[in-house]
Amino acid sequence: MASKIVLIGSGAVGATFAYTVLVKGLATELVIIDQNKDKALGDALDLNHGLMLAYPMKIKAGGYEDCEGADLIVIAAGAAQRPGETRLDLMGRNVAIFRSILGEVTQYTQTAILLIATNPVDLLTLVALKITGWPKNRVLGSGTLLDSSRFRYLVGQKLRIDPRSVHGLIIGEHGDSEVPLWSSLNVVGTPLEDHEENSRFYISPEEKEKIYEETRGAAYEIIAKKGATYYAIALALARITEAILRDQRSILPVSAYLEGEYGVSDICLGVPCVLGNNGIEEIVQVPLSQEEREGFLKSAKTLKEFSHQIGF
Template sequence: MKTTSKIVLIGNGAVGSTFAYTVLLRGFVNELVIIDSNRDKAEGDMLDLNHGLMLAQPMKITVGDYADCADADIVVITAGSAQRPGETRIDLMNRNVQIFDSIIKQITAYTTKAILLIATNPVDILTQVALKLSGFPKERVIGSGTLLDSSRFRYLVAEKLGVDPRSVHGMVIGEHGDSEVPVWSSLSVAGMLPETQPQDSVWHINESQKEEIYNETKGAAYKIIEKKGATFYAIALSLARICEAILKDQRSILPVSSYLEGYHGINGVCLGVPSIVGRNGLEEVVPLPLSEREEEQLQSSAAKLKQFLEEIGF
């Protein structure tokens, strides 16, 4: 039985390097290998991270190449063309599909056993691209999905209610992007459903407030990109959370992107939905109850992504 753990990171840009730093701080893996076309940048970050080992957790951090994927538990892919100001995630599609074609071929030359964790946008489309190109079972190809969107959603709800975001339980599902679906029907705070609270209650969230929270959640990336050029802190934390759930076999329920078959009538597309994440990757998709409107929105999100997938031959 394997007693050590290893992550290979492909892509050492803003997201990748922040993920590497987060992994160092969290200390849940024995070895981290960084692969990037800019080897000097990767080596600089590797040295910088190693210089902090005395102040963090023992682990091995190196710069490597695709051969290092051979014994990796997880290969995290953050490489790709960055989203430009004013550009939607879907606009990234064709450029990043070409990049992924090269990356996946090099990974599969050395391993067919690792779990692939995709963060590059548009993440749901590229998760499906990685699934098809790799030939891996669907349980071992996972996208970051709507975990980040759900974190943004919970933060905004918590701000409205004046509570700790960790006390808010709710999810955004569907596409990580413009057609994402906030699941208001099951949003809860300490077991209480704001949806069912009287209109004069401080715990009630009215339709106008819902729309504001939804638009802020959906538009968060655009706002951040406009102000500083890229988003990387929260997505790095999201990736680290997924990796920790896998390596520690936590069986955590997280809204990750995976290939759906018969989920609320959806087939043949990768979307973010609540799933049990553990040592084998995606252990099980969780049947989340939805209102009629939420189900329609989720199906519309799936149809949108299917259309784009057909255009690129996937």
């Protein structure tokens, strides 16, 4: 089935996502848009040289007019934080960038699905939703899928098992106030909290805190060591893309606009959602412990205060 992806922003994250789309064969057409036109042209040419080794796909550098007929538009463009710059200042610059980008996008399509990757992703997903006025199911962010993958990797490392055999979620902000759902974390259908100290699947409170701190601080560590994170987030974006374009109805924790779910309204946060051809088909509400619920509400409050500061 024909499918068209438009990627806006071909920096480290965007370019790695484009490569992943080619390797996985996720679309029949990929258009790359970047303010630096030579970078977009170079990436398109480089990817085209691999077509014989991957999947048939039409790949080109283009302009906003190419958004016409797009099934999915992925936004990975945005300003990087400057030394000494506050988060609010950075947000102000990125909101201005998003106004410009979305003003162009909406001239050429009103029917695509928007997937936001730019940080702070939850706030910028809200900004995109408000600026476009599109239905909430068609505007989503990468949310806490990457955080959940990091979480499951670290739990798998502790238990010495494949992270794909660990089932657990991080919800809330993609950032410092994210919430690990220890109460529903399980292996082979058995909650880890049911295991006693002598079990190989037991994780002590101290070890849980260490895993959470490493999950939450992963981006800071990677950025300190190599300047940016892009491999794992590109894989997360590709997984969301696959679920949407192939109508898989996969449940993934993405940034979604809440209207009363989990007791929260008028903010975008990472929560498990059913993803398919319509974007967010359904928001799934999972049981939370009292501590988890309080953490989620605190995360929501933090982001709502910030959204009000930037006028959203």
